Amino acid sequence: MVVLTGPPGSGKTHVIFQEVCQILAAGRSDFRFLVPSATMAEHIRNRLAREGHVFRPGLIQTFSKFIEELTPGRRQASGGAFQAIVDQALESVSPAGYTPVADLDGFRRVLANLIEELSLGGCDSATIRTAPGGEEIAGVYRDVENRLARRGLTTRAGRLTATLSGVESNGLPGLSAVYFDGFSSFSNLEIRLLEALAKTVNLTITLPDSPGSATTLERLLSLGFQLRTLTRRRPEAAVVVVAAPDITSEAEEVARRILAHHAEGVHFREMGVVLRSEKPYVPLLEATFERFGIPARFYFSRPLSGHPVVQFLTGGIDAALGGWEHEALLPVLRFGAAADPSLDRFEFKVRRNLPARGIVPLREMTRSGGIQHLLENLERLDSWRGAVLTPPEWERRIADLTGLVPLEAPRDGVSHNLAALWRSRTVVLRQFQSAVSDAACTFDPEQPVTLDAFWRVLKGVVRLSSLRVPDHRRDVVHVMDAIEARQWELRNAFVCGLLEKQFPRYHSENPLLSDESRELLNRSGFRFRTTADRQREEQFLFDVAVSRATAETVLSYPLRDPSGEDNLPSFLLSKYQAKVLSRDVRPQSGPPRSRPYSASTSISDSLLQEQLRGRHAVLRPTAVETFLQCPFRFFVRHTLKLDSAPAAxxxxxxxxxxxxxxxxxxxxxxxxxxxxxxxxxxxxxxxxxxxxxxxxxxxxxxxxxxxxxxxxxxxxDMAEAPEGWKTSAEKAFELRLQGDVVVSGRIDRLDVAPDGRAIVFDYKYSGGKRLKRIMAGHESHRNVQVCLYLLAASRILGHEPAGMFYWSLKGDCRVDGWHVSLPDYKKIGTAITSGELMEMLEGSEAATLEAASEIRAGRITPTPDPEICRYCEFRDVCRARSVSKALAAGDAE
Ligand code: SF4
Incomplete structure (x- = not known):
């Protein structure tokens, strides 16, 4: 029995790997190679396969899987089921000291983790009672032990104990060697098992040379393990420190460097990104790599509850329990009837009718067979609401619901993400069913319960379940956390987020079992990690991350946080400060686009142009203005008539x-x-x-x-017309301009003097600022509304144009415009000559005619302008790449 130790990069895994290669080359399979996680096991299997070995996958497995196989017939409570049992115990024992926080999810989670930690450390409820603050923990812990026993469930500690007694009595038939790699410490129970294993097989264990492993190493040496110390064998890679302006630029810098290396012939699979934890980098890197066309595999599990299939299933039951509230049902219908062509129209109808509840009103809103069928199936859940059934019956019923999940037939030519989504559905359905079974096993199987009671537990189990979507692509960039990275050797490694509190993370003292209590327990032979132990581990994880590369390691951090405040770089970087090559990332070269941006800005098909002429034979002044401000917005709003979803x-x-x-x-x-x-x-x-x-x-x-x-x-107070003038409102008109261009509309207000002079008003529900912009728009002929009104008053009604005004009916209620020096209006608007007024009208007419001609010619060019784009309802579908720049420029102003 040997323990191999050494600093990160000293080749501990390599030594074991070589031994395993020799065993496989000899045609033997009497060994196990055990690692902490399924992805690490997969990584080792892939490496062995690349060396040309053929072997049974189970030879390389996780420690958990190994003990599971040695204890068949025992059911281990999953994380969610264990939490549910701790919750039940907490409610039943109800310790007085926990009352103020007992309902908080965070507190319950800490308590469940602590009980699990205690049981793995070999500390039972009787022992913890003697520790300071242990009285209340012990009460709940005891109840948890009883409940687990009553439900026939075990914990990881229970499995380890059973494995230990099995190994002590029967040894490990068929095995001659067991290798443990990738672990940094072992609990008391695990060390007892290692001791038993060492008596029956050749045992080799790797441990890093780190403070967190010192106690385990000491214990193993005291059991007679031989120590073999390795020195660093991996060459020191070059280190570059990049300080990016912000987190987005940091991700883009990583992406650009990856593409640059790839262009020089480095495979994607030879590069990796190492993170301290999933947030905040994983979603950002996913989006950035997708944009830059970089294939990547993320070694992070997702919450099962976030998968659309699970949201569909849980959403259906939530909606049933909530009395079919339509808003809650919409996501369920969107997923369940996604393939139905009438779904969008149906959804808009439902949204317009919100708030509403009940399945029957929904059925009356659609004739679509697909949606009707889905609603019928959901309606069956109505009878569940009042039902009281045994947990196995609920398990059966809810598991049957998975039949409602629509399974799309896979097709070629889709993105990796969509293919992964399809692939994941089977895995998700299996995991959901297993969550239902886990929830059922926390109840007394004979005792009937309501759906509400069963559902609360099941939702908790689902919330704590995680999902890994199989991804077998070979040439991908690997994105992993520092713990996962321990067995990896990469050519180029990128370590992101080197900021204080991100890497290193700060650990606070456990609120239920203080460091003092832990040290007291440790003096009695237990091994519970204190805050200081966890903090020391951060340096080790950093050393792991920095030692993964053989060619170059890029350490990066963002200079500012999203609110623009300066970040504090990680103190772990202090030794590399001299290597900060640049505080700015390289200039933007832009991501390669899989689908190039189309510069086509007009519709040239003659048939379509004919349709445009028909559709826009008569134009409204507001539509003309929309075109003058942005032809693409006009196209989407008035030609395609796209509508945004009705507001809540x-x-x-x-x-x-x-x-x-x-x-x-x-x-x-x-x-x-x-x-x-x-x-x-x-x-x-x-x-x-x-x-x-x-x-x-x-x-x-x-x-x-x-x-x-x-x-x-x-x-x-100010609305009265001058003496003798007549006011009329909502005057409809249809004004024929040149040729067949017709503009129709309604004049909000028309005031006519006894001598035939007329002024028009347009009422706006907008403030003074917007009024100013509209006025400025008239000078550039992007606004034409009041001019067209006055033209109509002149040409159709025969009045002499005398003025035109906008009246803001909001806040201070301002009025502004132009008039031909009318004495009653001298305090408002701008006085101009009749000639200037006519020039304005003619300019607007010319702009309208040009707009009409371009609309019919199919011009649909987007013309970004910060003031317009900011309130544009079609920003999501707009193809103008400069919209965000225009908005940013607007913000800067
Ligand atoms: S976002 Fe701007 S450019 Fe795009 S359609 Fe709207 S107004 Fe036009």
């Missing part, structure tokens, strides 16, 4: 709906010749529109009502 009820009273309220009030007020009281008119219109739009009656609605009344009261 609490968000419906937006600027658009308030604008409708204000315009309706104005229309009625004008028809009463200003005789109606504004407050009562606003109240009536707000109630009428809000109830037809199902806007909830809450403080927002009241705020909107108060705002509108206040603005319109200011308006009425």
């Amino acid at each position: 009820p609490e968000k419906r009273l937006d600027a658009l709906l308030k604008g409708i309220v204000v315009h309706t009030v104005m229309q009625r007020w004008h028809s009463s010749d200003g005789g109606m009281e504004i407050p009562s008119l606003v109240n009536a219109v707000v109630d009428e529109i809000c109830s037809s739009e199902k806007v909830p009656d809450n403080f927002r609605r009241e705020m909107a009502r108060i705002e509108i009344v206040s603005a319109l009261m200011k308006f009425t």
